[in-house]
Amino acid sequence: MTVHFIGAGPGAVDLLTLRATRLLGSSPVCLYAGSLVPGEVLTYCPDGATLIDTADLTLDQITAALLAADAAGLDVARLCSGDPSVFSAVAEQARRLDAARVPYDITPGVPAFAAAAAALKRELTVPGVGQTVVLTRTSQRATPMPSGEDLTTLGTTLGASGATLVLHLAVQRIDAIVAELLPNYGADCPVAVVAYASRHDEAILRGSLTDIAAAVHAAGITRTAVIIVGRVLAAEGFYDSHLYSLTRERATPGGAGTCP
Secondary structure: OOEEEEEOEOOOHHHOOHHHHHHHHHOOEEEEOOOOOOHHHHHHOOOOOEEEEOOOOOHHHHHHHHHHHHHOOOOEEEEEOEOOOOOOOHHHHHHHHHHHOOOEEEEOOOOHHHHHHHHHOOOOOEOOOEOOEEEEEOOOOOOOOOOOOOHHHHHHHHHOOOOEEEEEOOHHHHHHHHHHHHHHHOOOOEEEEEEOOOOOOOEEEEEEOOOHHHHHHHHOOOOOEEEEEOHHHHOOOOOOOHHHOOOOOOOOOOOOOOOO
């Protein structure tokens, strides 16, 4: 048997990859987080499949379910919201499967930050404005951040560079996030919050570090949201990509937002 770690994407069923739907349809056991993966995704599972909601299970209980499927010779679809490469808890599950000599593979999915950028109709790497995107989170209700990766330190390092910051699992700390980023990104730095990206109840908030916290509170957004901070969100007048330039000469970029 094989455990298939599958990126379920940000929520919209039609953003599942063809490989994901094929593996779901051929796996008699499916583990998923009911709090994150929409039920519509499970329609690709075969009739009679064993469906296990992991939302309230411990890592040991999840591992036990995977090992039980292995003992029965049954393939498992282990759904992860977004893409398994970031904030998916795949690493600790894979470590246990390695120890038990249970084979597994990983199928990528559309990450939440990509769905958020699509909802905003914005590219996160704009010529002459911003070419660096940092994906991070905060430590509230999660494991502590490694030394040097706290938001205050990152803000100090990245604020001067103008790098675009994408925060997952952080919207509940929006007030603290604003306070930590203000000194280095500046009050007028553009910010967007996208909740439930790609889903029918998607919500988009746009503003700056000055007013985004109030907008989040007014909208009642408390979970399943991505925060994007950076001048690429308001970039105008930038020069065309060097890739498509006939002369390979750079034009002078125009307005590039207001943060440093």
